[in-house]
Amino acid sequence: MDKRTKISIIGAGFVGSTTAYALMLEGLASEIVIVDINKDKAMAEAMDLSHGAAFVKPVNIISGEYEDTKDSDIVIITAGIGPKPGETRLDIINKNISIFKTMIPQIVKYNPNAILLVVSNPVDVLTYITYKLSGFPSSRVIGSGTVLDTSRFRYMLSEHFNIDARNIHTYIIGEHGDSEIAAWSLTNIAGMSADEYCLKMCANCDSSFKNSIPEAVKNAAYEILNRKGYTNYAVALAVRRIVEAILRDENAILTISSLFTGQYGIDDVYLGIPTVVGKAGAKNILEVSLNEEESSKLHESAGILKEYILKSDI
Incomplete structure (x- = not known):
């Protein structure tokens, strides 16, 4: 550095x-x-x-x-x-x-x-x-994309499963906002999917968490805003992490907001997506294997943002 x-x-x-x-x-x-x-x-x-x-x-x-x-x-x-x-x-x-x-x-x-x-x-x-x-x-x-949302997701899963958030590998992708997507198909704990970990390690676990946790992640900022009027600590840590990846040329994979240029069939819009980050900034978007539902929702998220851009006073 x-x-x-x-x-x-x-x-x-x-x-x-x-x-x-x-x-x-x-x-x-x-x-x-x-x-x-x-x-x-x-x-x-x-x-x-x-x-x-x-x-x-x-x-x-x-x-x-x-x-x-x-x-x-x-x-x-x-x-x-x-x-x-x-x-x-x-x-x-x-x-x-x-x-x-x-x-x-x-x-x-x-x-x-x-x-x-x-x-x-x-x-x-x-x-x-x-x-x-x-x-x-x-x-x-x-x-900053969905770097913070991804951290929130990992934290809430860690609370649910009672394990270290750093050992949960997953992403929130798409808009940093209401149309964001929990990428369950990419989620793993010690190489196991969330469903597999739930089945093997949680005697009383049911699948309801796959709806409740992403909803809590999506609404987390609104809950904090309603209670104290702003968010600051976690987002600052997310920004610090991005800056660190750039300055140390880490080639880290972070869900920053990157420009899509045809990846996933999406073009000319910024969305949070796993991206290699180093001293040059965003090196390249990773086209990870999403399931059909996640891919469809990513397209919907892109469409929502494009619509707002078209309506905005640019």
């Missing part, structure tokens, strides 16, 4: 500031720049983080303007208007598109070689918008 790695975060809200904290703890950057329209908020976050300098690896954390992000390795975009209680991620699309039309040209002006990582919601649509506005190759414009 480059010892002089620079990461900029656009947006000093709950997600942006917690992301800066997660990156700082992991020691992934030598410089972190925080930019926000609320300059006092950005400055306060940078100051607060900097005061922990004695407890972490050396890192220079500043607040600034777009020009201060110049030559960043990665620009993380968390700015925008989040969903309020009762709103879906897609309800807020046009509010955020107007923000992105102003923001993306400024980011590109100072960071022509950066990887752009979009976290703002609705993340799949806004990643597509960023791709179109930036003119960057799709490999360098990615979204």
